[in-house]
Amino acid sequence: MDVEMMRESTSRLIGPRTASLEGEKLAWLTGQMRGHMQLLIPEIERAAGKLPEDDVPRYCALACIGEARAKLRATAGAGPHRAAAHARKLARSLMALCDHYEALTGVAMCLVCDKPIRDGEDSVPYGQVSSSRGAACAGRIHAQCSRTGRRRCR
Template identity: 35%
Template sequence: MRAAASWFVGQPTRHESLKIWSKDLTDYLERLIPAVKELAGIGPADDISAMVAMGGVGEAERRLYEPGAAGLRGETERVRRLARSVIALCDHHVNLSGSSNSHDS
């Protein structure tokens, strides 16, 4: 997931590919959000890493519900925000789980 999202962020885009990327990145976030929430809930309530991860989850949830933007430029930026949330949640997942390969596919 992280590799795909990282690749997308650095690429020029075309309108027809944005629909596919939007769906794929949305699917990734829908898998990552509950996984990160679960990991964040395992530790103590004052765990800083868990609190930061939950901030990332909140941001990802807001981005999931952003409406499609007008024009290629606006939609590209919206989908890039989804990609950045995927990258961030992958990092939080690794940090909270101690695993170096979780959701990297």
């Protein structure tokens, strides 16, 4: 699974680089989100199926799959605004599926650049406490990302 590419495709619909999309381009991106989700769902089910039935990550992943399937069954409604909103819902659902896939398969993601930390790449531990309500995130970041000064939690 090329989860990194799937995440990149969602950035056209959600995130800081989001553009106003309509017509054929929006229809194409919506189809791309659907296709990615349809590829990823069975992989997550397989990975979750290897875990005990009372395992919390398994339960959460399967719940996310249920939500994703509901979004896949839903229709966009009339008008470009509703079509764009539907596409963004699919993109957010795809991002959640990517998170579950990575968690269940042991892929480590850099908390700064949101790209995978591959075997052999230099990485460092990272922990941050947010100024809002004391939320925290911890994980790893690429060694090169530690020098950029950008810090964020997913």
